[in-house]
Amino acid sequence: MSTNDPGHINNLDKNQLDALKGFWLMLIKSIRDSENKIDPMYEIEIFLASGYDNPDMILLRWLRARKWNINGAFQQFIDTIKWRHEWGVKELLAKGETDLCSEEIQTGKSYFMGHDKVGRPINYVSVKDHIKGQFPLESTEKLTVFTMEIGRKLLHSPNESVTVIFDMTGFGLKNMDYPHLKFLIHLLQNYYPESFALGFIINAPWIFNGCWYIIKPWLDPVVESKIHFINNLDDLFQYIDPSMLPKQLNGTQTNFNYIPPTDQDLIMLNTFQNDKQGKIIAEETHRKAAQKYLDITQKWAQGDQIDNLIEERTKVTKELRDAFEQLTPYVNTKTHYHRSGAIHEPIFDITYQRIKENRKQ
Structure with missing residues (x-):
């Protein structure tokens, strides 16, 4: 399955696009409606769960899984967010x-x-x-x-x-x-x-x-x-x-051999965990980007006739991704796959160097 397949982000028919908009309106209402408001902690989990991905891609997964039934997809998505919070996915990724x-x-x-x-x-x-x-x-x-x-x-x-x-x-x-x-x-x-x-x-x-x-x-x-x-x-x-x-x-790759965290990895992890102010700033930036994304998405889903709305939504989607990238060292860690070269996330080294420079000043 790819972004270009039918029912995916780059290939939606009108009914599928309408379902996506309906899903967003239902989700935004659950976040902002005082009578039906979900736990604020779940709101945070929604955009942590999205990570680097376009949030539309995340919602479309549940819509496809529930055969475009908006109510069914919404309930399963909320159940997932609750599970992530209660099971401790955020804590696992941070450690x-x-x-x-x-x-x-x-x-x-x-x-x-x-x-x-x-x-x-x-x-x-x-x-x-x-x-x-x-x-x-x-x-x-x-x-x-x-x-x-x-x-x-x-x-x-x-x-x-x-x-x-x-x-x-x-x-x-x-x-x-x-x-x-x-x-x-x-x-x-x-x-x-x-x-x-x-x-x-x-x-x-x-x-x-x-x-x-x-x-x-x-x-x-x-x-x-x-x-x-x-x-x-x-x-x-x-x-x-x-x-x-x-x-x-019978392949040519070397059999799996786990590469454990290096001393430098552990030093970096400890540095990020102790940078309380840096984490607060990154979380607030990410929260504001998420709110801005929801504002634009609500207008888009409601069918507001605003010039350049699609372009503006594309822009805030990138801003949300960039904000998550800045937050990443505080909510994720380097892994075997970083050390083996399979995952490339330079933000860990960039953030570590910034913290070191700030401490010198």
């Missing part, structure tokens, strides 16, 4: 890998590497490396949510979704963790809709047939239709070039 179990990351049970032939990031799941009960459930759930969020940062326009490879080589019943799988499916279908493009289950042994019989009814039919069983890697090569696959899948 980053320091809040994860390093030993669990190092198992290589789930990681990103390369992209498929249409440019979608690839998430590799090595099922044999997940042993039920080896790590606390909370630890595994944190790693799963963190991986979901990393996938969003690895997306590059026009792609909006990721490809997942489930490598079943060496699978045994000790690897079959139904509670965690239910958690993963619930995340995908409810809190990260339209983020899953294709799934390949490769080298599945016969013993997995019984497991799949149990799992299949949990899947939305649309999600299930995206999953393919592959026993011949040549079939996988139709979708993914071998140069993007790790050696364990």
Whole structure:
């Protein structure tokens, strides 16, 4: 799925555009209407959840997932924002890998590497490396949510979704963790809709047939239709070039090797956490950009006939993105993917140098 596909931001028909406008009006009313106002904390979460993305793209995910039913999409979106707040996604991202179990990351049970032939990031799941009960459930759930969020940062326009490879080589019943799988499916279908493009289950042994019989009814039919069983890697090569696959899948990439935070990474993290004033300024700038975006979006959604309204909305969308970028060092951290070169966010180094210079003055 890409921004140019039907129902996506660059390819909306009139009914779809009207649905998007209706969604915005419903959401803005819930933010600003004193009688139906949502918790102010949820308002903050909305634009933190949008991150670098155009907020229209975020709302369109829920509209597509609910087949353009505005009420259904709105309710699911609000449920997602509440979940992010109550579960602690913001806190997890602010602590980053320091809040994860390093030993669990190092198992290589789930990681990103390369992209498929249409440019979608690839998430590799090595099922044999997940042993039920080896790590606390909370630890595994944190790693799963963190991986979901990393996938969003690895997306590059026009792609909006990721490809997942489930490598079943060496699978045994000790690897079959139904509670965690239910958690993963619930995340995908409810809190990260339209983020899953294709799934390949490769080298599945016969013993997995019984497991799949149990799992299949949990899947939305649309999600299930995206999953393919592959026993011949040549079939996988139709979708993914071998140069993007790790050696364990007959590719040419070095197998996953976790790069832990460096001393400099930890110094930077501590610096950002202690820069209270810098965070307050960045948060206020981001909040004002979000309010300005909502003001313009409300006029646009209501059909106000104002000269250059589309251009003005494009401008404030960029301002919102720029404001989030300035906030990023205070609400996110560098990760393995920054250290490996897969994610480029120079704002971390720029902000760190600015803080150092300010301290000298």
